[in-house]
Amino acid sequence: MVVVTNSQMKQIEENSLKYSMSMKRLMENAGSAAAMFIRRTMEVDGKFCTVFCGRGNNGGDGLVVARKLYESGANVVVVLTDGDPATDQAKEMMELIAPMDVALVYYEKEDPAYLKERLEATDIIVDAIYGTGFHGQLDEKHRKICELINGTTAQVIALDVPSGVTCDTGFADEYAVIADMTIAFDSYKPLHVLPVSVGYCGEIKTADIGIPPQAHEGIEGQFILVDNEFVFSRLPKRRRDSHKGSYGKLLNIAGSQKYMGAAILSTMAAMRAGAGYVTLASTKEVCRTALPSLLEAVMLPLKQGKEGHISYESLPEILEALENSTALLIGNGLDVTQDTCRLVYEVLKNAKCPVIVDGDGINVISRNIDILKQTNCNIVLTPHMKELSRLTTLPIEQLKQDRYTIGANFAREYGCTVVMKDAYTATAGADGRMYINTTGNAGMAKAGSGDVLAGIIGGLAAQGIDLVTAAAAGAYLHGLAGNYAACKYSQYGMLPREIIDQLPKVFLHNDR
Numbered sequence: 001m002v003v004v005t006n007s008q009m010k011q012i013e014e015n016s017l018k019y020s021m022s023m024k025r026l027m028e029n030a031g032s033a034a035a036m037f038i039r040r041t042m043e044v045d046g047k048f049c050t051v052f053c054g055r056g057n058n059g060g061d062g063l064v065v066a067r068k069l070y071e072s073g074a075n076v077v078v079v080l081t082d083g084d085p086a087t088d089q090a091k092e093m094m095e096l097i098a099p100m101d102v103a104l105v106y107y108e109k110e111d112p113a114y115l116k117e118r119l120e121a122t123d124i125i126v127d128a129i130y131g132t133g134f135h136g137q138l139d140e141k142h143r144k145i146c147e148l149i150n151g152t153t154a155q156v157i158a159l160d161v162p163s164g165v166t167c168d169t170g171f172a173d174e175y176a177v178i179a180d181m182t183i184a185f186d187s188y189k190p191l192h193v194l195p196v197s198v199g200y201c202g203e204i205k206t207a208d209i210g211i212p213p214q215a216h217e218g219i220e221g222q223f224i225l226v227d228n229e230f231v232f233s234r235l236p237k238r239r240r241d242s243h244k245g246s247y248g249k250l251l252n253i254a255g256s257q258k259y260m261g262a263a264i265l266s267t268m269a270a271m272r273a274g275a276g277y278v279t280l281a282s283t284k285e286v287c288r289t290a291l292p293s294l295l296e297a298v299m300l301p302l303k304q305g306k307e308g309h310i311s312y313e314s315l316p317e318i319l320e321a322l323e324n325s326t327a328l329l330i331g332n333g334l335d336v337t338q339d340t341c342r343l344v345y346e347v348l349k350n351a352k353c354p355v356i357v358d359g360d361g362i363n364v365i366s367r368n369i370d371i372l373k374q375t376n377c378n379i380v381l382t383p384h385m386k387e388l389s390r391l392t393t394l395p396i397e398q399l400k401q402d403r404y405t406i407g408a409n410f411a412r413e414y415g416c417t418v419v420m421k422d423a424y425t426a427t428a429g430a431d432g433r434m435y436i437n438t439t440g441n442a443g444m445a446k447a448g449s450g451d452v453l454a455g456i457i458g459g460l461a462a463q464g465i466d467l468v469t470a471a472a473a474g475a476y477l478h479g480l481a482g483n484y485a486a487c488k489y490s491q492y493g494m495l496p497r498e499i500i501d502q503l504p505k506v507f508l509h510n511d512r
Ligand SMILES: NC(=O)C1=CN([C@@H]2O[C@H](COP(=O)(O)OP(=O)(O)OC[C@H]3O[C@@H](n4cnc5c(N)ncnc54)[C@H](O)[C@@H]3O)[C@@H](O)[C@H]2O)[C@@H](O)CC1
Pocket: 009, 010, 012, 013, 026, 027, 030, 054, 055, 056, 057, 058, 059, 060, 061, 087, 129, 130, 131, 132, 133, 134, 135, 136, 137, 138, 139, 159, 160, 161, 185, 186, 209
């Protein structure tokens, strides 16, 4: 599904002007298409309809809808929330509606009691206050208006965007309009697919507003909703004549005395994701302890430092193992010590294969972010929100509002892929795209789930699957296996290790 950003939509609109389209025609088409959807979905003739119009082009679309619904027999009132229209084409739409028997009400001048009464009798509300031009938060006046809209029993139809939701981030003001139906003009925008905002949209319809297909040429969708088709069209079936060497070698540098489980979970997950060989490089003690649970893994036991972590003296052995690896996973349960810092930096500088950095690997990088610019390999970072905050030195609150832009900028600046783990994980690809994941559940909010994800991505990357796909597909598989685990063991009772146990079921259901 192609999802275009606000600025891309503006570009498409501008391109369409080259094909004898005009802004006024686009607005007329948008309003007409929206009115048609409304007529198709509900009875309009004789119904009470209230259209809330802002001053921008979204408001102009609303004026067209009002005219069309009036022509279909509805009793229509237009509430101008911010006075007269401000754009040329919206002004023209105002002139067209003026002679009609449609009441035009100025919100500020109107008696609140009349409005309340009108809304109580209203069957259909059209929200044309703000469209793609909105960003940030609603002011007090608009919050009140949205509260009025949300407080009715009428069907609420949002034009393009439920007012109060920001187009590209999906960030919704707490009073944003909650629509029953949103009519997206021409294309889906990020808010129509982002998990944070889809709940505000209700049913989403796309309306053809007459923009010629040529106007879309050269516009590449930046947001991708990861689904089964996306994942399994990219994960090849295993060839009958293949052998273990066909599926790559993952080197997993993980674990310390404090965090042994992280080494076990990540290694196990990588094996379950189909890698040919997985080598666990860890302290002797971790390797010895892990062996009974990791019978199929290769062990690279290393010298232990004073604090129970992998000693820096082990660097030569690690670099030798790295030579033969098709992917590297580094960071799970490593601990942050002087030794592990030096180790991570040196390994990253020497790696030539794809690298996945998780957990303490990320924490170590956050202390010296420029290390990312001194590498010769493709890197995936898998930070949760706190780790992303350390990496970007931005507060979590800001990340929550704008992590798509921030993540994309970070990925571009450092030339890496960033898996932003959260209830809804989003992967910012080094290719400039944003991959949105919707699988997973709150039963996964337990220590160890992230180690499982890192292992899955590492296992996929080792097999030669390109890193962005490995990251986006890994998050999807992880969440789906987590959903199976929750069905079997409940969200309260499930354990991260059971996400790994359910991974085969995900593959089985998809003939892999
Ligand atoms: N892109 C296209 O091809 C078309 C777009 N059309 C409509 O045009 C809309 C976009 O119109 P506009 O760009 O005029 O903008 P909007 O009508 O979405 O917003 C109006 C104004 O609100 C202001 N604003 C933004 N954030 C605010 C905040 N937090 N508090 C208060 N004010 C804020 C903006 O400065 C903007 O001028 C689309 O959503 C769509 O409905 C249609 O007319 C058809 C064609």
